[in-house]
Amino acid sequence: MAINLDYIGRTFEPSEPYEVSRVKIREFADAIGEPSPLCRDREAARAAGYPDVIAPPTFAIVISAVSREKVTHDPGLGVNNDMIVHGDLRFSHARPVHAGDVVVAQTTIESIRQVRNMTTLTTVSELRTVDGEHVCTTRSTLVERGA
Amino acid sequence: MASPSYDDVPIGAEIELRQYSVTRSDLVRYAGASGDFNVIHWNERLAKSLGLPDVIAHGMVTMALVGRFVTEWVGDPGAVFELSVRFSSPVVVPDDDKGALVEISGVVSGKLDDRKVSVDITARSDGAKVLTRAQAVVRLAAGPAQGGEPESPLEPP
Numbered sequence: 238m239a240i241n242l243d244y245i246g247r248t249f250e251p252s253e254p255y256e257v258s259r260v261k262i263r264e265f266a267d268a269i270g271e272p273s274p275l276c277r278d279r280e281a282a283r284a285a286g287y288p289d290v291i292a293p294p295t296f297a298i299v300i301s302a303v304s305r306e307k308v309t310h311d312p313g314l315g316v317n318n319d320m321i322v323h324g325d326l327r328f329s330h331a332r333p334v335h336a337g338d339v340v341v342a343q344t345t346i347e348s349i350r351q352v353r354n355m356t357t358l359t360t361v362s363e364l365r366t367v368d369g370e371h372v373c374t375t376r377s378t379l380v381e382r383g384a
Numbered sequence: 385m386a387s388p389s390y391d392d393v394p395i396g397a398e399i400e401l402r403q404y405s406v407t408r409s410d411l412v413r414y415a416g417a418s419g420d421f422n423v424i425h426w427n428e429r430l431a432k433s434l435g436l437p438d439v440i441a442h443g444m445v446t447m448a449l450v451g452r453f454v455t456e457w458v459g460d461p462g463a464v465f466e467l468s469v470r471f472s473s474p475v476v477v478p479d480d481d482k483g484a485l486v487e488i489s490g491v492v493s494g495k496l497d498d499r500k501v502s503v504d505i506t507a508r509s510d511g512a513k514v515l516t517r518a519q520a521v522v523r524l525a526a527g528p529a530q531g532g533e534p535e536s537p538l539e540p541p
Binding site (some may be wrong): 261264265267268269270271273275276285287291292293294295298299302303322323324325326327328329330332333 | 410414452462466468
């Protein structure tokens with residue numbers, strides 16, 4: 238199955254707003270073993286200058302991956318999702334995600350490259366609050382190995 | 385641990401190696417917390433049927449440990465502005481109590497504006513580099529500690 242190069246540069250519909258809760262941040266911090274009280278204790282986070290508890294930097298993937306997966310599962314794009322592995326990933330934060338944020342992710346296909354039987358797909362997901370404040374950009378390169 | 389200050393950290397400063405264990409239990413927990421339920425991260429039978437040696441850790445678990453390594457150095461998860469990796473080799477997680485061992489170290493590679501520094505990171509497991517091109521950009525505290533800033537007001541219970 239060939240990938241559809243017409244999708245290069247396409248920007249997809251924004252995701253449903255994601256409400257970031259203190260419970261979810263603590264759950265994520267616990268799962269990765271992040272010990273910081275700033276992820277758990279609102280007073281400690283406020284004392285450090287944040288409005289509420291903050292998420293570890295890679296938490297943003299929980300929000301952006303949903304948006305990205307919608308793109309890679311778009312039937313018109315022609316990606317074989319069983320053959321995908323992660324290549325590169327970059328988080329660029331304007332600020333940390335914090336409890337109380339309501340975040341929307343919007344994904345653009347930056348590039349599609351084909352080398353022999355491997356296809357690389359680079360997506361950029363912009364995370365903004367529903368008020369339009371930029372929080373984080375995730376840039377992800379996926380590699381699809383040919384069958 | 386005292387947080388490093390921008391003025392005191394030279395280019396080339398090494399951040400001490402830390403070891404992190406990753407068990408099957410950790411992967412199940414990460415799957416639940418992140419919503420990434422790909423079978424290769426918890427089902428040995430299916431992982432092997434797809435040509436893998438065993439269950440492998442989510443790449444995002446490895447990357448999260450890199451984030452943790454950096455935040456444990458700087459003391460503030462909100463100080464990490466950039467975090468980037470290339471996944472070069474999987475972390476294979478055996479079905480035992482010890483799991484896999486991931487060793488992470490770093491070196492300050494550049495001093496940037498706005499009290500930010502870049503840190504080049506090395507992550508290895510079972511003798512292999514599991515990431516390449518791993519780098520973080522973090523903001524450090526200003527100058528040498530003045531002692532005038534209040535500490536967190538929280539008292540231990």
